[in-house]
Amino acid sequence: MSKSLQAIRGMNDILPEQTPLWRYFEGTVARLLDNYGYKQIRMPIVEFTELFKRSIGEVTDIVEKEMYTFEDRNGDSLTLRPEGTAACVRAVLEHGITGGGQVQKLWYIGPMFRHERPQKGRYRQFHQIGLEVFNLDGPDIDAELIIMTWRLWGELGIRDAVKLELNSLGTSESRGRYREALVEYLSAHHDKLDEDSQRRLKTNPLRVLDTKNADTQAVLVDAPKMADYLDDESRAHFEGLKARLDAVGIPYVLNPKLVRGLDYYSKTVFEWVTDKLGAQGTVCAGGRYDGLVEQMGGKPTTGVGFAMGIERLVLMLETLEQIPEEISRQVDVYLCAFGEEAELAGLALAERVRDQLPNLRLQVNAGAGSFKSQFKKADKSGALYALILGDDEMAQQAVGFKPLRGQGEQQSIAWDALAAHLATCVVQG
Ligand code: ATP
Numbered sequence: 001m002s003k004s005l006q007a008i009r010g011m012n013d014i015l016p017e018q019t020p021l022w023r024y025f026e027g028t029v030a031r032l033l034d035n036y037g038y039k040q041i042r043m044p045i046v047e048f049t050e051l052f053k054r055s056i057g058e059v060t061d062i063v064e065k066e067m068y069t070f071e072d073r074n075g076d077s078l079t080l081r082p083e084g085t086a087a088c089v090r091a092v093l094e095h096g097i098t099g100g101g102q103v104q105k106l107w108y109i110g111p112m113f114r115h116e117r118p119q120k121g122r123y124r125q126f127h128q129i130g131l132e133v134f135n136l137d138g139p140d141i142d143a144e145l146i147i148m149t150w151r152l153w154g155e156l157g158i159r160d161a162v163k164l165e166l167n168s169l170g171t172s173e174s175r176g177r178y179r180e181a182l183v184e185y186l187s188a189h190h191d192k193l194d195e196d197s198q199r200r201l202k203t204n205p206l207r208v209l210d211t212k213n214a215d216t217q218a219v220l221v222d223a224p225k226m227a228d229y230l231d232d233e234s235r236a237h238f239e240g241l242k243a244r245l246d247a248v249g250i251p252y253v254l255n256p257k258l259v260r261g262l263d264y265y266s267k268t269v270f271e272w273v274t275d276k277l278g279a280q281g282t283v284c285a286g287g288r289y290d291g292l293v294e295q296m297g298g299k300p301t302t303g304v305g306f307a308m309g310i311e312r313l314v315l316m317l318e319t320l321e322q323i324p325e326e327i328s329r330q331v332d333v334y335l336c337a338f339g340e341e342a343e344l345a346g347l348a349l350a351e352r353v354r355d356q357l358p359n360l361r362l363q364v365n366a367g368a369g370s371f372k373s374q375f376k377k378a379d380k381s382g383a384l385y386a387l388i389l390g391d392d393e394m395a396q397q398a399v400g401f402k403p404l405r406g407q408g409e410q411q412s413i414a415w416d417a418l419a420a421h422l423a424t425c426v427v428q429g
């Protein structure tokens, strides 16, 4: 195929054989969020570039080097969203739905875009399910977000493979004091830092804590600790969160180096990490961002949220072979008809059955074909049963009912009794 007809590097097609697992994952999360009382919001994929600069911060990896930014025909600078929080905050402000302290518990799902180096678990178009809560400032809601994800890992069968890392970044004041102490310490060891960290020291010093460079990590061993700079309020908040996780029995590890990539976090930050995916180990990450709404021009409004990467979680389900059996079968029943008269009768019969069993996955053979070829297609479809409509069956106003996957002889079922019979033998999702 000519080069111009290929997908863009790092932007993937999700093929029909993969979508059942995606839909299972997305459906499981959506049901859970419904049950906990969260409401879905849908924002545009493109926003003014300014939105991301103002919310995410000019000196973050995302804004510095990962955004897909372009000028539209009006000369406006637009950006494909790299994450969802900024647009969600923009939307609640624009529609005034967090005004007067109104609580909002929102979630969204969709593609995000970052110009990163594509590799396993890291793509340029990827998908997130994200969640944001506004106007609840206690540790109880931070705990709820974590408890909910814990339940999700349980339902998906991957709980043993993920670990919760927690930290508190304090208020912007206490973080400011910490930042000063950190800068002073790191400046005294400037020559031992890697180049990237030297640059970050000037632009976004907390991110030096994130470094993967071994020499810089060695310097960090004796660096000041955020925990020693936490203000009383943040400390109490963090204790409150930990007490709730303990009460529910959710294990966690404290990671003082967890700072998250974005500028806007305060107090709680957390990540769910796994060692099953190689280098791209974070499957869900979030935290509290009490200053963000005000920074974006709203009245003081607290916020807390997280986002999970769907590709990474789907990869985990595949890696750990946690793929429920029922999603691999997409057809329950396959109807084969031989001859024009049978085909017409089959169509009408199929519609009658669908009226009575709206959840039945009934596939009607298309493209006619010999007995052998239709039967082959029925088998390949994965269906549990084939329905056969030929001259004999037409004469009796019946269908042949043939189990495809196990024991059992073919039997004849009257048209009028077919739906009732199918209802007893096909478990409907
Ligand atoms: P990372 O450290 O892996 O780059 P991040 O801190 O940039 O992650 P967030 O902005 O917190 O990621 O996004 C939340 C989640 O979205 C991540 O934990 C991850 O699961 C997923 N994610 C982020 N970037 C990508 C990507 N380029 N491809 C696939 N998934 C991603």
Ligand code: MG
Pocket: 061, 261
């Ligand atoms: Mg990143």
